[in-house]
Amino acid sequence: MQLNGMLYGSRLLGHVDFPVSEVLGPDAGEDAIQDLIARHGLIFVKPVFRGGVGKKGKAGLIGKARDLKTALAEKERLYFAKHRHGNAFAKANGVTFEAGIPAEHEVYFAITDDTHFRAPTMTLTHRGGVDIEDLDKSDIATVPFEALTGLKAFVVANALTDIGAPREIISPLVQHLPKLWELMHHYGMTTLELNPIRMRPGRDGRLTPVACDFKCGFDRDDPRVGRLGLPDQLFAADISAFEQEVNQLRTHQGQSDVFVINESGTILAPTFGGGANSLVTEVLGEAAIISSDFGGNPPYEKMKAVASICYRHFLAQANVLFIIGGKSNNTDILETFRGMGDALREYFAAHGPTPLYVVVGRGGPNLVRGMGNLAETLESLGLPYRFFGFDSAISEVVNYAKRIDTWMRAGGRDEIAATLGLKAAAA
Numbered sequence: 001m002q003l004n005g006m007l008y009g010s011r012l013l014g015h016v017d018f019p020v021s022e023v024l025g026p027d028a029g030e031d032a033i034q035d036l037i038a039r040h041g042l043i044f045v046k047p048v049f050r051g052g053v054g055k056k057g058k059a060g061l062i063g064k065a066r067d068l069k070t071a072l073a074e075k076e077r078l079y080f081a082k083h084r085h086g087n088a089f090a091k092a093n094g095v096t097f098e099a100g101i102p103a104e105h106e107v108y109f110a111i112t113d114d115t116h117f118r119a120p121t122m123t124l125t126h127r128g129g130v131d132i133e134d135l136d137k138s139d140i141a142t143v144p145f146e147a148l149t150g151l152k153a154f155v156v157a158n159a160l161t162d163i164g165a166p167r168e169i170i171s172p173l174v175q176h177l178p179k180l181w182e183l184m185h186h187y188g189m190t191t192l193e194l195n196p197i198r199m200r201p202g203r204d205g206r207l208t209p210v211a212c213d214f215k216c217g218f219d220r221d222d223p224r225v226g227r228l229g230l231p232d233q234l235f236a237a238d239i240s241a242f243e244q245e246v247n248q249l250r251t252h253q254g255q256s257d258v259f260v261i262n263e264s265g266t267i268l269a270p271t272f273g274g275g276a277n278s279l280v281t282e283v284l285g286e287a288a289i290i291s292s293d294f295g296g297n298p299p300y301e302k303m304k305a306v307a308s309i310c311y312r313h314f315l316a317q318a319n320v321l322f323i324i325g326g327k328s329n330n331t332d333i334l335e336t337f338r339g340m341g342d343a344l345r346e347y348f349a350a351h352g353p354t355p356l357y358v359v360v361g362r363g364g365p366n367l368v369r370g371m372g373n374l375a376e377t378l379e380s381l382g383l384p385y386r387f388f389g390f391d392s393a394i395s396e397v398v399n400y401a402k403r404i405d406t407w408m409r410a411g412g413r414d415e416i417a418a419t420l421g422l423k424a425a426a427a
Contacts, residue, residue: 009214363390
């Protein structure tokens with residue numbers, strides 16, 4: 001997720017007329033906050049984080065207030081709050097004041113591009129307001145739908161009926177939820193999540209779904225994202241110099257998505273493909289320096305530039321250079337490997353050799369020629385390597401890279417340093 005919270009979420013949902021809770025930004029004055037409390041009785045004070053930072057409620061980072069004094073105290077507590085969830089760390093810069101919405105029912109709703117179904121997929125439950133993974137599977141509807149026809153009302157109605165949702169919430173949700181596919185599809189989103197949607201009763205007793213939290217992710221290479229007019233800084237949360245350099249290389253061809261996981265890691269893993277990235281990041285854990293996706297058939301010049309940035313920032317500390325990806329349909333392996341090999345040769349020429357073991361797992365067009373080109377480069381540099389083709393299970397290749405990292409820590413790095421004519425290197 002790249003964007004979360006109702007500060008911008010309410011603005012985005014307004015494009016499709018989806019009801020939202022009333023929200024005030026960090027610059028709200030005391031009179032405006034007092035007026036919000038007077039009209040709604042209860043408000044929530046939430047820190048503004050860049051990026052989709054989860055588990056804020058469980059971390060005690062959502063404040064409640066029924067009077068101005070409490071609201072201002074919560075503002076002071078949360079304005080620059082720090083939050084770590086898994087590998088993600090973020091620091092707030094401001095707070096929002098959001099109206100409390102009385103409701104008996106809470107709903108979770110999400111749309112994402114699902115690699116299992118190879119189609120946009122709706123996830124829906126009438127037991128929202130909690131972590132989706134905490135619910136019984138019988139309470140959750142996961143339904144793929146056709147992108148060309150969109151999310152139809154009957155898909156929502158059938159899903160709610162199948163999971164036994166209360167009858168009174170079905171009609172309002174059927175009316176409003178299909179709008180969210182329009183928002184996602186027309187503005188270059190890859191993921192959209194609302195949790196909770198609170199079902200607010202009206203004077204006539206009819207319920208209205210009101211979005212009370214918002215998260216989404218974008219395909220930054222999709223020009224439709226520009227229609228929203230979002231400020232660039234929203235996509236630069238706590239960004240490192242390395243990430244900033246790579247992001248500047250965004251072009252129409254080839255992806256350049258990176259995130260620093262552990263600045264002290266020992267496996268530098270340029271990865272190709274979102275599925276491979278998820279597996280590699282999970283299995284390598286703290287040993288991984290970066291999480292990345294450099295697929296999309298990048299041209300030689302871009303791949304060489306991206307690799308040069310990776311090497312300059314992290315190669316000296318790495319035990320393993322782990323080039324990994326699935327079997328590509330269109331990425332030219334020769335071009336990508338040639339770019340990465342030439343960048344490695346230039347790094348050694350400029351900075352001198354560094355003890356390194358290279359592990360490669362890849363498949364796709366020009367694979368043999370690409371591996372041959374990279375092997376020649378590594379042999380000329382005196383580096384040991386091991387290559388795996390498309391017929392090797394990617395999970396086994398990742399585990400092999402981990403074993404090499406362990407060997408490097410246990411003395412292998414010094415052995416390679418000796419063959420390169422270097423002094424013993426610290427693991």
